[in-house]
Every structure is written in C-alpha cells, then in structure tokens.
Amino acid sequence: MPILIRTTSNNKDFKGLVVLLDxxxxxxxxxxxxxxxxxxxxxxxxxxxxAYKEDKVVGCGALKQYSDDKTEIKxxxxxxxxxxxxxxxxxxxxxxxxxxxxxFSECILETGKKQIEAVRLYxxxxxHPIPNFGQYEGIENSVCMRKVIL
Numbered sequence: 389m390p391i392l393i394r395t396t397s398n399n400k401d402f403k404g405l406v407v408l409l410d411x412x413x414x415x416x417x418x419x420x421x422x423x424x425x426x427x428x429x430x431x432x433x434x435x436x437x438x439a440y441k442e443d444k445v446v447g448c449g450a451l452k453q454y455s456d457d458k459t460e461i462k463x464x465x466x467x468x469x470x471x472x473x474x475x476x477x478x479x480x481x482x483x484x485x486x487x488x489x490x491x492f493s494e495c496i497l498e499t500g501k502k503q504i505e506a507v508r509l510y511x512x513x514x515x516h517p518i519p520n521f522g523q524y525e526g527i528e529n530s531v532c533m534r535k536v537i538l
Contacts, residue, residue, distance in 0.1 A: 390439035390446065390475050392482045397430040401438055401445040402463075406430060409448075409465040416502050424500070427523055433462060435490070437482045439475050446470040449479040451487055454496060454522075459487045461497040464506065476509050484537050493538040498524050499531050507531055 395402065413424065432452060439447035447466035454460045461483060466475045487495055497515065499506040515533035524530040 390441050390478055392478060393438050393440070394482075394486060395436050395438060397433040397436055397450065399436060399438065402436050402448050402450075403430070405438075405445060405448045405465050405467070406463060408467065409463060412465075413500075416500065423527075427498075428463065430463065435483075435486055436463075437479050437486070439466070439479050441470060441475070447475045447479050449476075449483050451483055451490075451492075451495075453492075457493045458496055459490070459492040459494075461495050471505075477513060480509065480513055484535070488537050491538075494534055494536050496521060496532065496534045499533070501529050501531055507533075 397403075410428070430450070433450045435451040437449050438445055447470065449464040450462045451459045452462045461480070464476060464479065466479075484495060496518070497510065498520070499510065501507075510533050513535070515535045518532050518534045519525075520527060520530050520532045524532055
C-alpha cells in the first residue's frame with residue numbers, strides 16, 4: 389500500500405504530478421483540451437492527497453469545494469509506472485474520508501468519456517452518473533458522477 393499524505397496545492401510534488409497529468413490529458417482530450425484545462429487550475433484547491441511508494445511521489449488527488457454540502461474530486465492521477473496497483477482507489481478513499489471530516493455530504497466529479505479507466509474506478513468506488521453539472525452542462529465528452537458520503 390502507498391503512504392498517503394494530506395497537503396495543499398502549494399506542494400511541489402503535487403505541482404510536478406499536475407504537469408504530467410496535464411500533458412497526458414492534452415493527448416487524450418485532443419482539440420477539447422483547452423476547454424477542460426480552464427477548469428483544472430490548482431490555485432483554488434486547498435485539500436490534496438499525495439501517494440508515495442519507495443520514497444517517490446506516485447499519485448495525487450484533490451478536493452475543491454463546490455457548494456456548502458458538495459465537494460468536487462479533482463486532479464486524480466497515478467504515474468503510469470505505478471498504475472494497476474490500487475493506488476488511485478486508495479487516494480480516492482482518503483479524499484472521501486477527508487471530505488466527511490470537512491462535513492461534506494457528497495462528492496461529485498467530472499471525467500472524460502475517453503478516460504475509460506477513470507470511469508471504471510469511480511463506478512467501482514460507488515459513484516453513479518448524474519446530469520452534467522455547471523460548466524460541463526451540454527458537453528458531450530464529459531461524464532459527471534456523484535457519491536453520497538454522509
């Protein structure tokens with residue numbers, strides 16, 4: 389199992405993983421990348437979970453308050469060399485635990501239809517499809533999901 393730490397978006401390890409994530413998303417999203425990228429800035433993110441294996445940062449995820457009772461799961465990423473080991477699921481569980489401690493009652497998220505592994509992870513973790521919310525309304529390549537945590 390990875391070692392998980394809670395931190396903020398100012399953490400240099402988090403910023404390094406976000407660069408890798410954005411590079412991967414640029415390839416996967418293609419011409420839609422600039423639309424999605426505008427909603428993935430980290431300056432408004434206060435709650436970040438990092439995963440370490442063998443003293444190396446290997447994954448991350450974050451919470452961003454959406455409303456008084458909802459938080460949005462953001463910036464989920466596991467380095468390709470460490471995928472398939474359950475690390476993303478552990479990060480997600482820690483984010484949900486933290487969200488409960490912060491008195492949120494639901495987690496929502498947006499991912500892309502082209503991110504099949506992410507959709508499977510969220511389904512396996514108890515997330516259910518919802519109508520696209522906020523800036524994702526009417527965006528065909530978006531998949532929005534929700535999980536009640538309290």
